[in-house]
Amino acid sequence: MGNVFKALADPTRRAVLQLLQKGPMSAGELAEYFDVTKPTMSAHFAVLMNADLIQADKQGRTIMYRLKMSVLEEALLGFAQGFGLQITPAKAPTRKKS
């Protein structure tokens, strides 16, 4: 969980997560969005994997990365709760007020 915040500390990695939010994408495809070399991107992916924020599926010679939304959500939730904040999926059915 502390790893998640470490991972989120870098703007490139946050942007990667944002991109993956729309659907899985290959390493190379992701790399095109940023102005750094592929090995550098590879290192960022490794950090995100280590935080369990993304998942890799090897398909032939490409690697597809997908966002593990639940992990991100849990981490945010866990943190926010300590501050009396609530996190909900934006369009979830509004939970009935107790």
Add this chain to the structure above:
Amino acid sequence: MGNVFKALADPTRRAVLQLLQKGPMSAGELAEYFDVTKPTMSAHFAVLMNADLIQADKQGRTIMYRLKMSVLEEALLGFAQGFGLQITPAKAPTRKKS
């Protein structure tokens, strides 16, 4: 805003924010909770100040730090929104579903 996530990357700093959530506390008082020297804590406070997550009020020879909840909330909100997540104060009046 990127500064906020940098600040949140360190567990000591996250814990400081949690402590301040219950109310303002002096630098020395905060330092007692952690197993590092006061200069080290001072550096952590500086990072949190830089991220605008806390505010310092000098009272005599002590410095009282207070959490800037709205800033934390805004940062979390801004990030979460990019993922279709919603953040609300836990006991806020339930916003009417549009």
Add this chain to the structure above:
DNA sequence: ACAACATTTAGATATTTGGCTAATTATCGA
């Protein structure tokens, strides 16, 4: 004025981070 106190600043060091180039691994198509 002085000593004690609360905190920060200065300066040093070790570790981590983010970036690069070059090399390696693995897969695909002809």
Add this chain to the structure above:
DNA sequence: TCGATAATTAGCCAAATATCTAAATGTTGT
């Protein structure tokens, strides 16, 4: 089997980070 392609690993470097001890700053009480 070869050459091209996708991605990672290896090795290096500069900058940033977290920590420490020692020194400086500012404030209070006597």
